[in-house]
Amino acid sequence: MGHQQDAYFVPSKSYWPIVAAVVMFVTVFGAAHWLNAQPGEEFFGSTTLKIGVAGILLMFFGWFRSVIRESLAGSYNSQVDRSFRMGMMWFIFSEVMFFGAFFGALFYARMYSVPWLGGEGHGVLTHQFLWSDYAAAWGANGGGGPDRIGGSFQTVAAWGLPLLNTLILLTSSVTITIAHHALKAGHRGKILVFLGLTVLLGATFLYFQAHEYIEAYRQLNLTLQSGVYGSTFFMLTGFHGMHVTLGTIMLAVIWLRCAKGHFSKDHHFGFEAVAWYWHFVDVVWLGLFMFVYIL
C-alpha cells in the first residue's frame, strides 16, 4: 500500500492501449481478408491474421505483466481493488448478454420459426405454398429445416459424454472453491493441489468436447451446416468451449502466480476474478446441458 488511502491512484503512462488497438485491427483485417479470399489466394489474409493473433498474445502478456508488477509493487489501494471487482462483474454481465443472444436464437427457432414452417400459427400459408410436406420437429431431422440442409443427422445423446462433462465442470467448481478457502487460510500446498485439479478438469472437459465434436461430424453427420439445429448446437457449445479454453488458460496463469506467491490472504483479486469467470462458464454449461442436450 504505497499510497495513502485517500489519494486517487493515477496510473503511469502506457503504450499498451494503442498497441492493443493496432493488433486488434490487424487481426480482424486479416480474418476478413481471409474469409473473402478466393481458393489459392488465402496467403495474405491468413498471414495477416496470424501476425495479428501473435500480436494480441504479446500485448496481453505485456499488459498483464505491467499490471501484475504494479499490483506487486503495492500501487493499488482498496479503491482500485473495488474498481477492478466492479469491472470484472460487469464484464461477466456483458458475457451473459452475449450468450443470451444465442440462447434467444435457440428458443426462437424451437418455439417459433420451426413450428411456423411446419404450418403452425400464422406460418400456415408459408407452409402450404413452399414446403407443404415438411413436418416440423426439433432435433432428429426436423431442425435441419424444410430443405434438409446438411442432410440427415442424429443428435448427441444427453446422458453420455455431456452428462460426464457436466459432472466434470461441477466438480471443478467445487475444487476451485476449496482452493479459494485454502488461499484465505494461507495453505499454499493445498491451493496448488486443488487449483491444479481445476485446471486438469477444465482440460479434460475440453478433451471430451473435442471427442464429441469429432463423433458428431463423423458418425452422426451433425455438422455446423445441419440447418438451424446444427447452427445453434455448434455455436452455443462452441462459444462455451472457447470460454472454457480461455478460463483454463487463466486458471493456469493463476496457478503459476500462486506458485510464485503473488497472492496474499486478503489481496488476491486476480484469483477471485478468474474464479468468478469459471463459475460463470459453469452456469452457462448448465443452461446448455438443459436446453441443448436434454430438452
Added chain:
Amino acid sequence: MNNLSFWILPFAFALLLSTLFMPGGGPAGGWTMYPPLSLQGDSVAYVVFAVHLMGISSIMGAINIIATILNMRAPGMDLLKMPVFVWSWLITAFLLIAVMPVLAGAVTMLLTDKYFGTSFFNAAGGGDPVLFQHIFWFFGHPEVYIMILPAFGLVSEIIPTFARKPIFGYKAMVFAIASIAFLSFIVWAHHMFAVGLPLGGEIFFMYATMLIAVPTGVKVFNWVSTMWGGSMTFETPMLWAIAFVILFTIGGFSGLMLALAPADFQYHDSYFVVAHFHYVLVTGAIFAIIAGSYYWLPKWTGRMYSETWGKIHFWSSVISVNVLFFPQHFLGLAGMPRRIPDYNVAFANFNMISSIGGFWFGASQLIFLGVIIHTVWFSKKKATDRVWEGAKGLEWTVPSPAPFHTFDVPPIINDDELAHGHTDD
C-alpha cells in the same frame, strides 16, 4: 482501458469505411444489416468485425464509467446528490453493457450464415430472417436511448444554470431516466410492426411503447417547471437547450403516433419515420451536444466564445433544421417511402424545400466551427472559474481550463454547490 476504447475507434471506422473502396462496394443492408440483403457482397466480414471492435470499445468505456461513478465519488457525494448528467451516464453505460454483446451475437450469426453455412436466418434450414430483426432491435432500441439519455442529462444541467433555480423534481428526473432505460428493453418490436408479428405481440409492444411517453413527459414537464418563475437569461447554451425541449417534444409526439400499431402500417418505412428520428436525434441529441459544447467551452479552453456569433449560429440552425425536417412529415404522410434513390414527381416540391434546409443547416455548422476556432486561438476574453453566474457543480470550483488530473485527492462536497440544491427538501 478508456484509452484503448478510444484508440480502437479510428481503426474500427477505418475498417468499416474501407469497404466503400472494395470490389462489390460497401455493405448492402444499411445500418440495420437485415439479412438476406446484407449477406450480399464481400464486405460482410469487414462490417461484422468493425461492429465487434466498436462493441468492445463501447463495453470497456461503459465499464469504466460505471466503476468510476459507483466507486470513485468524492466523500459526501451520495448517489442521490449526483448531477443528473452523471446519472444519465451511469444508466447509459448500463444499457451499453447490456446490449452491445447482443449486437455482437447477432452480427456473429450473420458472419457464420455467410461464410460457414449456418442457417440462423435461412428459412430453408429452419431459421428465420425475422430472428435477426428481433435480436438486432433488442440492441437497437436501447441504443437509441443510449444516444438520447446523455442529452437529457446535458439539458438538465444547462436549464437550472440559466434559470437560476435548482432543477424541479430531481428524484423524478432520475427515476424517469431509469424507467425509460428499463422500458427500452421491452419495446424493440415496435420497429417491426409491419413484418408480420402475431397479434398479441403487436398489442404488447404497442402499449409498452406508449408507456415510454410517461417518464419522457415527466422530464419535459420538469424542464419547463424549472424555467417557470426563474430569473432567466438567454445565453447561447440556454437557447439551444430550450430549442431542444421544444423540438424534441415534437419528435416525441411523432414517436407516439408511430407507436400505434394500426397507424404504423401506414407510416412504416415512410419519410414520416425519417422526420421522427431526425427530430429526436438532430434537434434532440445533437442540439443538446451543441448546447453542452457552448456551456463547457469556456471551462475547456479558459476563454469565452463570441456570444454574437453563437447566437447567429443558433438562429440559423434552428430555422434551417425545421425547413429541413418538417416537410418530411408531410412527405411521409403522403406516402413517400424511405431509402429510395428516385421518387414520384408529386413529392418534388417538398423534397426541394427539405434539400434547401439541408444545405443551409450544414452550412450553419461552419459558423460553429468558426466559433470554436476563434475561442481556442483568438479569443481575448478570459473565462472566470465560475463562468456562468448560476452554474453549480464541482467543475465550476476549479480554474478554467481545469488543471491536469483535476483532483489528486477527493474534493470536499458542499451541498449548496450542487446543481439541484439540497435533495432532502
